[in-house]
Amino acid sequence: xxxxxxxxxxxxxxxxxxxxxxxxxxxxxxxxxxxxxxxxxxxxxxxxxxxxxxxxxxxxxxxxxxxxxxxxxxxxxxxxxxxxxxxxxxxxxxxxxxxxxxxxxxxxxxxxxxxxxxxxxxxxxxxxxxxxxxxxxxxxxxxxxxxxxxxxxxxxxxxxxxxxxxxxxxxxxxxxxxxxxxxxxxxxxxxxxxxxxxxxxxxxxxxxxxxxxxxxxxxxxxxxxxxxxxxxxxxxxxxxxxxxxxxxxxxxxxxxxxxxxxxxxxxxxxxxxxxxxxxxxxxxxxxxxxxxxxxxxxxxxxx
Numbered sequence: 001x002x003x004x005x006x007x008x009x010x011x012x013x014x015x016x017x018x019x020x021x022x023x024x025x026x027x028x029x030x031x032x033x034x035x036x037x038x039x040x041x042x043x044x045x046x047x048x049x050x051x052x053x054x055x056x057x058x059x060x061x062x063x064x065x066x067x068x069x070x071x072x073x074x075x076x077x078x079x080x081x082x083x084x085x086x087x088x089x090x091x092x093x094x095x096x097x098x099x100x101x102x103x104x105x106x107x108x109x110x111x112x113x114x115x116x117x118x119x120x121x122x123x124x125x126x127x128x129x130x131x132x133x134x135x136x137x138x139x140x141x142x143x144x145x146x147x148x149x150x151x152x153x154x155x156x157x158x159x160x161x162x163x164x165x166x167x168x169x170x171x172x173x174x175x176x177x178x179x180x181x182x183x184x185x186x187x188x189x190x191x192x193x194x195x196x197x198x199x200x201x202x203x204x205x206x207x208x209x210x211x212x213x214x215x216x217x218x219x220x221x222x223x224x225x226x227x228x229x230x231x232x233x234x235x236x237x238x239x240x241x242x243x244x245x246x247x248x249x250x251x252x253x254x255x256x257x258x259x260x261x262x263x264x265x266x267x268x269x270x271x272x273x274x275x276x277x278x279x280x281x282x283x284x285x286x287x288x289x290x291x292x293x294x295x296x297x298x299x300x301x302x303x
Contacts, residue, residue, distance in 0.1 A: 012050045014086055017079040019046050023059055024076045029066040104290040105134045107152035109211050110233050111174070112277060113137040115252040117156065120297045124290065131290045139231075141209035147282055154291040155280040156298065158211030158250070160218050168280035171298045175251045176215055176273030179263040181243045192269035195220060202227035204239045204247040215275045216248055237263065248273070 012020075015036075022032035033043035051058050058072035068076060104124075108117050113135060121133055136146050143155040144163035155166070162168055178198065180186045186193060198220065205226045206212045216223070227245045230236045233253045240247035241262050257263040279295050281287050287295060 010053070011082075012053055012079075014083065016046045016050045017083055019043055020050065020058065020072070020076055020079050021083060023047075023066050024068055024073070027065045027067065029059065029061065032066075103132050103134070104154070104294065105136065105152045106154050106156070106291075106294065107136040107138070107143040107146040108156040109140045109143055109158050110137060110206075111158055111212070111250045111253055112156040114233060115250075115255075116277075116298075120294060123297050124294050127293055128290050133290075139207065139210035140214065143280070147280060150282075153281070154287050154294060157278050157280055158275050159214045159278075160275060162278065163280060165283070166280040167283050168278045169286075169295075169299070170276045171279050171295075172277040174275050174277055176212060176248055176275065177251050177254055177258075178246055178248055178266040178268060179240060179254055179258065180246045180266055181241055182261060182264055183243060184246065184264075186246060186266045187264040192267040194269045195271040198246075198268065198271065199223040202245055204228045204230065204236050204245050206233070206236060206249075207231050211275060212249060215273050219271055219273055 019032055019036060019038075022035055023029055026032050026035065029043055029047070030040050033040045036043070038046075047059050054071075054075065056071040056075075057069050058075055060067050060069055106117070106121075114137075117135070121135075124131070124133070136142075136152055138146075140157040140159050140163060143152070143157050144166060146152040147155045148165055155168075156171075157163060157168075158174055178186075178193065199222055202224050203226055205216065205228070207229050228236075228239055230239065233249060236247050236249055237253070237257055239245075241257065246266065247263075254263060254265075258265055279298055281291070286292065
């Protein structure tokens with residue numbers, strides 16, 4: 001026997017098979033076309049195409065209506081089984097989509113989790129009220145680990161570069177600010193603080209592995225050992241506001257403290273701390289379902 005080509009080249013498509021079943025049930029090509037929402041010429045064309053594909057006549061047309069040939073009746077029996085199998089396949093696929101869409105797990109670094117993600121999740125709730133969202137918050141390294149382990153569907157990180165082993169897209173930018181308590185000498189000085197002064201000062205910093213710390217380490221070729229290393233933005237702000245020393249944090253995280261002068265921004269002379277905010281996911285195409293919708297909300301321009 002010779003090699004057989006792909007089965008799709010020899011089997012009519014589902015639309016044609018559904019039309020044949022409608023003709024068999026209604027006894028009229030015109031009524032079958034109307035039920036399926038197509039024109040009668042289009043229906044006739046589908047039947048002719050199917051007859052050429054199979055090499056046998058399937059429908060006899062007369063002024064009294066349309067009847068199936070013997071071959072048409074046999075093909076209709078086969079078509080019914082194919083359409084039923086396709087309907088079962090579609091129902092199963094819908095069940096898979098429903099299960100996927102019922103839950104969303106997001107991993108986010110602390111600044112995004114605290115200051116940006118809540119607004120995105122409120123908007124997502126309006127679009128997908130039936131989706132339950134779980135949030136895993138940590139530093140950028142933690143986010144990458146959760147995604148690679150399969151524990152999260154979508155992640156958000158801050159930092160100078162894409163975490164290794166992940167795909168992603170830039171969704172925005174951020175600026176890091178040096179801030180001190182109002183009583184600190186840097187709050188009253190007129191000249192901006194230089195990079196050398198900043199590097200020599202004991203600072204209150206986030207822990208290694210955080211996006212904030214990565215930006216600082218990349219911008220300064222060296223810096224003194226941290227005065228304090230803390231794992232939360234709130235703890236860093238509290239320590240700085242209490243007078244322990246200067247801190248380096250996202251401008252997003254310091255909006256309220258700077259507005260109320262609980263902390264004061266320190267102007268810098270020859271260094272700037274900027275970073276990119278990224279949505280990240282496991283290698284492959286962009287996420288689907290609720291993760292796709294959340295990604296779209298994160299990428300939308302701020303209003």
